[in-house]
Amino acid sequence: MFDSLQDRLGSILNGLTGRGALSDKDVAAALREVRRALLEADVALEVVRDFTDRVRAKAVGAEILKSIRPGQMVVKIVHDELIATLGSEQVAIDLNAPAPVVLMMVGLQGSGKTTTTGKLAKRLTERQRKKVLMASLDTRRPAAQEQLRVLGEQTGVATLPIIAGQGPVEIAARAKQAAKLGGYDLVILDTAGRTHIDEPLMVEMADIKRTTEPHEILLVADSLTGQDAVNLARSFDERVGITGIVLTRVDGDGRGGAALSMRAVTGKPIKLIGTGEKMDALEDFHPSRIADRILG
């Protein structure tokens, strides 16, 4: 579909072999292609700008080595900078707090919160032998609480019994109390989303946070989100304060730009990725995979 960045830079720069160092002019031409590749990968504009500035600073004056072609050299600089921005170390979910540890999942409607809640609960139950309680705080979408209950049955993870008429904050408080009384190691709160960010959503998230003091607040976001990824991540981080990001639908054919945008504006680690609808399709985040997608 797209020429790889490697090919594009090759055709611009590889004629330069034998010259001493990359000039401003060579780098400017290369950066136009880098910028195009990032925009095609759906990286947000403001992030593209900062990113290309950093690449420029590293590329201007870089010695052209005999062993490596100039196009490849710029690709390497871009690749290394992508990895540095995406975060080179895997950061695990932090469960290091007195039980019951509260994990709060936030995000827009349809981003994959409920599915990810089920996947994460299953993973922590099976791999870390944790006793997990899941609770749906979504009282707006009638089927949401039932959806989580069914996932709990499928995965063998306990869900908080549904009591009709309770509001989200009330359910959250009840979930934490039930986890305490029931000897659970952790409780995962699946909050309600909206189709877009609005004030009532942020107020509700802040109320739930104040009531339950979550140890982790994970923003669940669709990897196919385009330019909106920056606003989404920034709003949730500024208003609620996230501790990490779970990127869903990485199995889709997106080019991974949302990951770079969200990480760049919040500085918060991408902790996990969703790679399918099944309950075991949750994996650790490897920045090089996303970097390769962005490079095309």
Ligand code: GDP
């Ligand atoms: P919520 O509204 O944020 O709770 O979103 P849901 O968890 O209900 O997910 C919405 C849809 O996305 C469902 O059909 C899920 O099966 C699907 N989904 C969630 N995560 C992934 C993923 O990583 N890959 C794919 N292909 N589908 C996913």
